[in-house]
Amino acid sequence: MTDVLAIADHRRGELRDISFELVTAGRELAAETGGDLHVAVISGDTERFGEQLQLDGVDTVHTVEDGEEFNHDVYAQVVTQLFDAVEPQFLLMPNSVNGLDYAPAVANRLGLAYVSDVVDIGVDGSTLTATREMYGGKVETTTAVEADQVAVSIRGAEWPVTDDTGDADIEAFEADVDESAVRSTVTGFEEVGGGDVDISEADVLVSIGRGIEEEENLDLVRDLADALDATLSSSRPIVDAGWLPKNRQVGQSGKVVTPDVYIAIGISGAVQHVAGMKGSDTIVAINTDPNAPIYDIADYGIVDDLFDVVPALIEEFE
Amino acid sequence: MKVLVTVKEVAAVEDEFQIAGTSIDETYLEYDLNEWDDYAVEEAVQLQEAGIADEVVAVTIGPERAEETIRMALAKGADRAVRVWDDALEGADLLDVGAKTAILEKVVEEEDPDLVLSGVQADDDGFGATGVSLADALGFEWAAVVNHLDQDSVESGTASVRRELEGGVEELTDVELPAVLTIQTGINEPRYASLRGIRQAQRKEIAPKTLGDLGLDAAAVENELTLTDMYEPETESDATYFEGGPEEEAAQLADLLREKGVGAQ
Numbered sequence: 001m002t003d004v005l006a007i008a009d010h011r012r013g014e015l016r017d018i019s020f021e022l023v024t025a026g027r028e029l030a031a032e033t034g035g036d037l038h039v040a041v042i043s044g045d046t047e048r049f050g051e052q053l054q055l056d057g058v059d060t061v062h063t064v065e066d067g068e069e070f071n072h073d074v075y076a077q078v079v080t081q082l083f084d085a086v087e088p089q090f091l092l093m094p095n096s097v098n099g100l101d102y103a104p105a106v107a108n109r110l111g112l113a114y115v116s117d118v119v120d121i122g123v124d125g126s127t128l129t130a131t132r133e134m135y136g137g138k139v140e141t142t143t144a145v146e147a148d149q150v151a152v153s154i155r156g157a158e159w160p161v162t163d164d165t166g167d168a169d170i171e172a173f174e175a176d177v178d179e180s181a182v183r184s185t186v187t188g189f190e191e192v193g194g195g196d197v198d199i200s201e202a203d204v205l206v207s208i209g210r211g212i213e214e215e216e217n218l219d220l221v222r223d224l225a226d227a228l229d230a231t232l233s234s235s236r237p238i239v240d241a242g243w244l245p246k247n248r249q250v251g252q253s254g255k256v257v258t259p260d261v262y263i264a265i266g267i268s269g270a271v272q273h274v275a276g277m278k279g280s281d282t283i284v285a286i287n288t289d290p291n292a293p294i295y296d297i298a299d300y301g302i303v304d305d306l307f308d309v310v311p312a313l314i315e316e317f318e
Numbered sequence: 319m320k321v322l323v324t325v326k327e328v329a330a331v332e333d334e335f336q337i338a339g340t341s342i343d344e345t346y347l348e349y350d351l352n353e354w355d356d357y358a359v360e361e362a363v364q365l366q367e368a369g370i371a372d373e374v375v376a377v378t379i380g381p382e383r384a385e386e387t388i389r390m391a392l393a394k395g396a397d398r399a400v401r402v403w404d405d406a407l408e409g410a411d412l413l414d415v416g417a418k419t420a421i422l423e424k425v426v427e428e429e430d431p432d433l434v435l436s437g438v439q440a441d442d443d444g445f446g447a448t449g450v451s452l453a454d455a456l457g458f459e460w461a462a463v464v465n466h467l468d469q470d471s472v473e474s475g476t477a478s479v480r481r482e483l484e485g486g487v488e489e490l491t492d493v494e495l496p497a498v499l500t501i502q503t504g505i506n507e508p509r510y511a512s513l514r515g516i517r518q519a520q521r522k523e524i525a526p527k528t529l530g531d532l533g534l535d536a537a538a539v540e541n542e543l544t545l546t547d548m549y550e551p552e553t554e555s556d557a558t559y560f561e562g563g564p565e566e567e568a569a570q571l572a573d574l575l576r577e578k579g580v581g582a583q
């Protein structure tokens with residue numbers, strides 16, 4: 001029990017980046033345990049996915065044919081069976097939306113200690129140490145997991161994507177799926193919030209977050225966007241509150257944007273938001289909290305009250 | 319139909335704070351209802367108002383102080399509440415998913431709801447796992463990260479939900495009841511508790527339960543996870559800061575933006 005088993009993630013015919021990040025994380029862990037790295041891909045075009053996962057450091061790729069798309073009832077059963085077959089020390093799963101939908105069930109079924117959304121992992125003797133965030137990212141913690149076998153879900157974009165080809169064995173795994181235990185049905189997918197504006201096409205984005213406090217105050221940033229000839233976008237809470245439509249949301253569950261200039265106003269910079277805008281050429285942040293994580297990726301910062309800075313900025317352009 | 323909502327009191331941390339060992343000093347914490355759970359409560363209350371749910375019960379794991387938070391759920395329309403706490407849980411920095419699952423499983427067995435609603439995650443520990451783990455332990459169906467629930471479908475015994483995937487894509491899924499749904503923010507607009515609601519909440523029952531009351535012992539909530547360190551993340555900022563008061567800062571930023579060709583038209 002020194003091996004590592006990582007479960008790939010895919011959607012609509014494509015392996016997702018997190019699959020290749022899982023390989024990197026798994027390779028690091030396997031190097032520490034001295035075991036093999038097994039990667040499994042379940043459902044979809046497993047033949048093509050299997051070849052794509054023949055990466056440097058991967059010993060075995062297990063392909064499991066079962067339908068086209070993710071179904072948590074199938075995944076929970078198959079991953080449990082794979083775990084019993086491979087007997088790994090560490091089971092790595094993605095902390096993606098699909099990971100959230102099956103990983104806890106697998107951990108429960110196998111009676112495994114489960115540590116989720118980790119941003120770094122290491123092995124200290126036989127103890128797994130996991131780095132996680134708490135309180136919305138205000139602190140980082142180290143958690144020691146005292147168990148022989150552990151289930152872990154990893155946060156996206158924390159490990160580099162790997163694409164170095166290797167010579168892993170590809171083995172088809174015959175899972176015994178109990179169809180009577182499949183009581184969920186995926187009936188389709190839908191793109192949300194097309195709407196009038198495509199923020200992913202904008203050259204300049206004025207983006208607003210919780211710091212705006214009240215819906216009425218949105219007029220202030222609208223005025224700024226007009227003055228700068230920019231497009232208005234926002235972080236999640238503004239869309240959740242119904243103040244702006246979904247097609248204006250930047251982030252993991254919204255749009256990925258890459259403008260020339262991104263002005264983040266009253267946005268703290270939660271990891272889900274940053275995932276959607278870190279590719280911007282120039283990032284400007286205006287926030288009263290000097291420790292806000294948005295400053296970690298900003299090129300320019302103003303630590304001040306947006307209700308003072310924004311009117312002054314509008315004046316500059318009028 | 320009975321709906322059970324799991325709620326959690328979470329601590330919000332002030333901008334400036336100090337860490338004592340593996341926790342944040344009490345002085346810098348403010349307690350509130352977990353944001354995701356607020357949306358779960360609202361969804362349950364809406365099912366009740368639509369005549370689909372006959373009863374909404376809120377359950378929490380927390381010390382006596384947490385009753386303030388659970389009264390918020392009662393003030394918004396939950397009928398009654400169950401609060402589980404025990405000396406065996408006192409002093410744990412972190413309650414792992416297995417422990418929470420073991421406790422909530424017993425409460426669900428006692429209450430026998432048709433639907434359990436839970437926030438996707440709690441803002442303090444951020445595990446994002448209890449709802450799905452609980453469903454699996456109960457043999458219930460489930461769906462995680464739900465941002466729409468078709469109320470009519472619930473009446474017919476199948477929850478038709480939308481799951482919010484990454485990148486602006488939603489998955490349409492049907493799950494058989496009984497089920498646990500983990501609720502994403504934005505699924506609805508959580509109401510503010512009315513004064514009348516707050517007054518009524520004072521008279522609603524919050525039943526305290528110990529592990530023993532649920533037929534559990536301390537071994538059932540033994541933690542395999544130990545918090546060994548807590549620290550402020552290192553800032554990696556190499557940003558250029560504009561300083562000197564709002565006007566001056568705005569002027570410097572304006573220069574930069576003009577240089578980049580912004581607002582040139």
